[in-house]
Amino acid sequence: MNPAPPSHLFRKKKEHRRGITYSMLLCGPSGTGKTTFANNLLESSIFPHRYEQTEAYDISPKIRITSPTKVVSFNSSNGIPSYMAPFDPARAKWEPGVTITSTAVEIGTGQPSADAEYEDEEEIILFNLVNTHGIGENIDDSLCFDEVTLYLEQQFDTVLAEETRIKRNPRFEDTRVHIALYFIEPTGHGLREMDVEFMKRISRYTNVLPIISRADSFTKEELNEFRQKINSDLEKYHVPVYKFEVDPEDDDIETIEENQALANLQPFAIICSDTKDEEGRYVREYPWGTVIINDSKTSDLHILKSVLFGSHLQEFKDTTQNLLYENYRAEKLSTVSEQEASGSGTNASAARQSAAPSLSNFASLIRTGQIKSSQSLAIGSEAPSTPETKSSARKPSSRNPSQDSDEKLPRQDANESGSGSESPERSKLRNISETVPYVLRHERILARQQKLEKLEAQSAKELQMRIQELERKAHDLKQREKLLRQQQLEGSNLSFDSSSASVSYVQNHIKKEDTYTDLASIASNRN
Numbered sequence: 134m135n136p137a138p139p140s141h142l143f144r145k146k147k148e149h150r151r152g153i154t155y156s157m158l159l160c161g162p163s164g165t166g167k168t169t170f171a172n173n174l175l176e177s178s179i180f181p182h183r184y185e186q187t188e189a190y191d192i193s194p195k196i197r198i199t200s201p202t203k204v205v206s207f208n209s210s211n212g213i214p215s216y217m218a219p220f221d222p223a224r225a226k227w228e229p230g231v232t233i234t235s236t237a238v239e240i241g242t243g244q245p246s247a248d249a250e251y252e253d254e255e256e257i258i259l260f261n262l263v264n265t266h267g268i269g270e271n272i273d274d275s276l277c278f279d280e281v282t283l284y285l286e287q288q289f290d291t292v293l294a295e296e297t298r299i300k301r302n303p304r305f306e307d308t309r310v311h312i313a314l315y316f317i318e319p320t321g322h323g324l325r326e327m328d329v330e331f332m333k334r335i336s337r338y339t340n341v342l343p344i345i346s347r348a349d350s351f352t353k354e355e356l357n358e359f360r361q362k363i364n365s366d367l368e369k370y371h372v373p374v375y376k377f378e379v380d381p382e383d384d385d386i387e388t389i390e391e392n393q394a395l396a397n398l399q400p401f402a403i404i405c406s407d408t409k410d411e412e413g414r415y416v417r418e419y420p421w422g423t424v425i426i427n428d429s430k431t432s433d434l435h436i437l438k439s440v441l442f443g444s445h446l447q448e449f450k451d452t453t454q455n456l457l458y459e460n461y462r463a464e465k466l467s468t469v470s471e472q473e474a475s476g477s478g479t480n481a482s483a484a485r486q487s488a489a490p491s492l493s494n495f496a497s498l499i500r501t502g503q504i505k506s507s508q509s510l511a512i513g514s515e516a517p518s519t520p521e522t523k524s525s526a527r528k529p530s531s532r533n534p535s536q537d538s539d540e541k542l543p544r545q546d547a548n549e550s551g552s553g554s555e556s557p558e559r560s561k562l563r564n565i566s567e568t569v570p571y572v573l574r575h576e577r578i579l580a581r582q583q584k585l586e587k588l589e590a591q592s593a594k595e596l597q598m599r600i601q602e603l604e605r606k607a608h609d610l611k612q613r614e615k616l617l618r619q620q621q622l623e624g625s626n627l628s629f630d631s632s633s634a635s636v637s638y639v640q641n642h643i644k645k646e647d648t649y650t651d652l653a654s655i656a657s658n659r660n
């Protein structure tokens with residue numbers, strides 16, 4: 134009889150338990166209720182409000198926090214992530230820049246798992262919530278746009294790098310954002326330039342749903358008007374937000390009706406709250422009455438939740454994978470391939486034959502400046518006709534991409550890939566797998582370098598201003614010193630005056646010394 138397998142094998146299987154990965158981004162101007170919405174969405178009090186230092190409390194039994202909130206990216210002119218900093222009036226004039234945080238939770242759906250291996254267990258959603266802080270609070274908010282766009286792009290790059298790796302990481306986590314909710318301030322005036330620009334920028338990497346926040350600010354009529362204004366602005370400025378469209382040929386009658394109803398409601402107008410009533414329902418209490426935020430008569434929150442976690446979850450994931458990511462991937466892989474073909478001059482086909490990229494030809498491209506941040510890969514002129522490309526037309530499953538991509542690319546072991554008899558296709562794959570992660574990493578380093586340079590330039594500017602200020606003070610002191618000397622010489626004042634003058638002279642002198650010491654220490658810190 135075979136001995137029983139060791140118990141740790143079972144444990145490992147448990148650790149690898151998979152659920153539906155799903156990632157959401159909350160963005161929009163500060164104070165529009167993103168944090169409150171995040172708490173309401175998970176029916177818990179997990180996320181503290183700005184300047185609050187409270188720990189998560191009142192967590193729904195359906196939720197398990199797997200990775201507490203952490204800063205994943207930030208950009209600010211003073212080099213400090215503004216998020217989570219206690220309120221400090223002295224820093225009120227500091228621009229907060231932008232901070233991006235991420236929190237991972239497991240949500241029990243109450244449904245049996247779709248995975249046959251775990252059919253006796255509950256299906257879970259591995260939910261990653263990304264929140265943004267500081268948007269709309271800077272004189273120039275373009276750094277927020279750049280940072281958030283860069284974050285989204287990096288998540289695509291990570292998947293692209295993983296897909297092209299020969300040896301896959303079985304624990305790879307897909308952090309691509311499937312849906313972004315853009316919170317519009319309840320101004321009643323339609324979209325602002327910032328809203329348009331921001332939604333346009335991020336819509337390249339994720340599905341965007343505009344949301345009217347704090348909808349209790351409006352009467353019914355005002356809300357309808359505001360909706361119309363927003364819709365006409367979205368149309369006018371060609372903002373590619375997610376639309377609930379129907380296909381009468383493919384969709385069943387139920388889907389058509391549902392999508393039409395949702396399309397009429399767009400943009401969803403929500404009311405959120407931190408307060409619960411005695412029955413455990415989230416409510417907003419006003420002097421004139423109480424609003425239950427899940428009541429569909431007053432707020433679209435309930436409908437939005439069922440769209441996000443029910444009817445359209447898979448749709449958002451599919452669009453991200455099949456449309457947005459595939460476009461990005463094709464563009465990324467083809468841009469440099471085109472460039473290489475044209476850059477190699479007369480012998481373009483020979484260049485294509487010798488294929489492909491290696492670390493050395495990549496390095497030479499970098500040196501000659503042929504690769505820019507939006508162009509990264511030197512491969513043959515056509516996008517690789519790997520099984521991956523072919524399979525991209527298939528409807529993706531809800532499994533994570535490491536699993537999906539296992540099917541897409543044939544597995545190669547290291548020895549095989551290193552042999553001299555490999556087919557051109559294999560050789561190309563090997564070269565891609567060698568180069569893509571390298572190029573992407575390099576791009577990230579370049580982006581980080583640029584960010585550091587920007588910060589350095591900013592602090593050099595501030596330092597320069599301080600030096601000028603100190604020099605001005607030193608000059609003033611010198612003038613005063615001169616004046617005092619003159620007064621002493623003229624002997625116009627009595628001894629009391631002159632002694633007090635010399636006291637203040639000594640004080641000034643000490644101050645001046647301090648000033649010079651300040652200057653010297655700044656200069657040495659800088660060096």
Ligand SMILES: Nc1nc2c(ncn2[C@@H]2O[C@H](COP(=O)(O)OP(=O)(O)OP(=O)(O)O)[C@@H](O)[C@H]2O)c(=O)[nH]1
Pocket residue numbers: 162163164165166167168169170182183265266267346347348349350403404405406407
């Ligand atoms: N009237 C009203 N107030 C709301 C609503 N939702 C949230 N608030 C309040 O708005 C304020 C800001 O809400 P937050 O959720 O902290 O807003 P935020 O967008 O996360 O703000 P930042 O962290 O600064 O980006 C809080 O006082 C909330 O209680 C709403 O639907 N209606």
